[in-house]
Amino acid sequence: MSVGLDLSEDLHPLLAASASAYSSLLQCARVDFPTFCSLVLRDEEKGEPITLMPFHFEWSDVLEKNRNVVLWTHPDAGKTSLMAIARPLWVLGRDPRQRIAVLSATQNAAKKVIRTIQGYIINSKTLRDVFPNLRRGLFWTDSAIEVRRPSGIKDPSVQAYSPEGGNMQGARLDGLIVDDVLNENNTRTRYQREKIEEWIRSSAFTRLSEDAWIAFLTNAWHPDDMAHVLERQGWWAKRYPVIDDAGRSTWPERWPLSRIEHVRTKTLGPVEFSRQMLCQPRDESTARFKREWIETCLARGEGHPLVQDLNDLAARYPMLAEAFQINDSILAMGGLPDNVMVVSGVDVSTGREKSDLSVIFTLLTWPDGSRQILEIQSGRWQGPEIIDRLASVHDRFRSVMVVENNAAQEFILQWTREKYPGLRVRSFTTGRNKLSPEYGVESLAGELAAGRWIIPCQQGNRIVDPQVGKWISDLVGYDPGRHTGDLLMACIAPGYLVVTKRGLVPIEQVVRGDFVLTHKSRWQEVTGTTCTWYRGDAVRLRACGFVEILMTAEHPVWSALPWVNPEHETMAVPHAWDFRSAVSLRAGEGPQSDFVFAPEVPDGMQEDGAGDVVRIEYARHVMYEGLVYNLHVKHDESFVVEGIAVHNSWFAREASRMYETHRRKRKERQAAQSNVRILGK
Secondary structure, X not given: OOOOOOOOOOHHHHHHHOHHHHHHHHHHHHHOHHHHHHHHOEOOOOOOEOOOOHHHHHHHHHHHHOOEEEEEEOOOOOHHHHHHHHHHHHHHHHOOOOOEEEEOOOHHHHHHHHHHHHHHHHHOHHHHHHOOOOOEEEEEOOOEEEEOOOOOOOOOOEEEEOOOOOOOOOOOEEEEEEEOOOOHHHHOOHHHHHHHHHHHHHHOHHHEEEEEEEEEEEOOOOOOOHHHHHHHOOXXXXXXXXXXXXXXXXXXXXXXXXXXXXXXXXXXXXXHHHHHOOOOOOOOOOOOOOHHHHHHHHHHOEOOOOOOXXXXXXXXXXXXXHHOOOOOOHHXXXXXXXXXXXXXXXXXXXXXXXXXXXXXXXXXXXXXXOEEEEEEEEEOOOHHHHHHHHHHHHHHHOOEEEEEOOOOOHHHHHHHHHHOOOOXXXXXOOOOOOOOXXXXXXXXXXXHHOOOEEOOEOOOOOOOOHHHHHHHHHHHOOOOOOOOOHHHHHOOOOOOEEEEOOEEEEHHHOOOOOEEEOOXXXXXXXXXXXXXXEEEEEEEEEEOOOOOEEEEOOOEEEEEEEEEOOOOOOOEEEEEEEXXXXXXXXXXXXXXXXXXXXXXXXXXXXXXXXXXXXXXXXXXXXXXXXXXXXXXXXOOOEEEEOOEEEEOOHHHHHHHHOHHHHHHHHHHOOOOOOOOOEEOO
């Protein structure tokens, strides 16, 4: 491990202290690369000693312990100065017989590296103090140099070249630095990626000596570019983004947070920022969230800023509010009508990662299925602050809080309900029989692809709020094999899965125009959706081999009664199929259990009504208060949820949408006590 000190700030006082102190520094610089960099290197613009950051020390340690290294870094991270310039100087100062090559993307960049190395050898007094024998040799051009060394070595001491610059001089290399050779042009297509990889391997890798080392320095471009290929082949590899997992700048002096946000919002935009500054490679052909989808949703949100509360929403967008019959007294009348819903997804930091943030993600769903981001909050909050923030969001948006009910977050649910009994808090469970984060992200991707999201941004330049930018970065960098971003997790609203033509979709994400599977094993169009707050009797229904579904007591289920043959009293067959209320269904292991139906997805050859008849395992009567969802389905008036066919009960929902009923229900609402999202009447 490197033991040198970052001397850039204290260099001059130490030098003035005594000659012996300076001599000690020189001795340390000869054996320790970070000390050498702090003592010799100068900032190109200011001419001052550079300040090394912890990741710079790590680069040195990595190269000491590994022969082959891949480092993904953001622009202006110091990789060229430290690795392509200082590293060859330090290596040659210790052993002038070494032969090193630096590969650059262009010939101009390659020549700049050589000119800078030449400048240090000729002009740097500190370098001569550290390595008195590191002097100019006989061979000295703008693309290759030779330092003073024993005779008989034919190859240049350092040479720099690029794909534009022809063939490398000499035959053997003891060290190779690949410095930003990869770029957008040579990584865009498979042919281009293979072509640049073949050039690097044939022109440089074939010249390496037995003990040669390689430092492959690059920005993240494509998941299948050469750097990622080398990683998969076992090379040591690591990413060094401009901000760490805790949201702090990794180089505050060079990259203060103000500069980072300027680059994110005004220079690169959130998508390109994720690639360049966060080192997240991107393949537009296979990316789960494609650039054009995000741009489409940003276009819908141009000129639509985030809002402070529902009244602010109505004031800012009078035409939008009028279209959905919303007026300035939203909060006074108790909230939005039933066909417009506001949900706040809550992802509380659980300590899985030191970087975890607690996030409150509030969005509004319009009747046409569009989802508009109203507010995003994130931070490292203690329990009481989380509770107070939830209460503030609820007061301003009348939203339903959706919190995962894992063990680490259960205390938030309990504490919230105790301190603020008026808050509507609903929990969900993830796991084998529920919605996984990966599935929720897949559903979100489908919505973005359809342009159903309204992402607020400024008119014209599409500058987004910093929190929205971080959420977009989570989208761009999503990898199902890695930790899902905190802001991305908070915007996923899990629920029971409905069988649609576009796959399994949470019931709250089914929209008008979707085609759903019905009890007749055929596709029918959804002509409407609803979400209301329900308080009353409910039934936990489970068919053998299926997931439990919680539904209102009167919700009809496609079911059959058991018919028992007198000659075989222990056996029953289904008969008299009809829609029956959930509360009337019977369950059990004996012949008295009713049956439900699990339709098959049509394949074009089967007849309508194909599927499996399933015995009811249990039907438990419970009390429930919370959100309920339903669909209106053309013709068949049914849909399939978690594999079981149910009626859409549209007739029971129409009356509840009248204004007076709406106001009465709003006044009656109290604390949310449910842990499960359910189907409604």
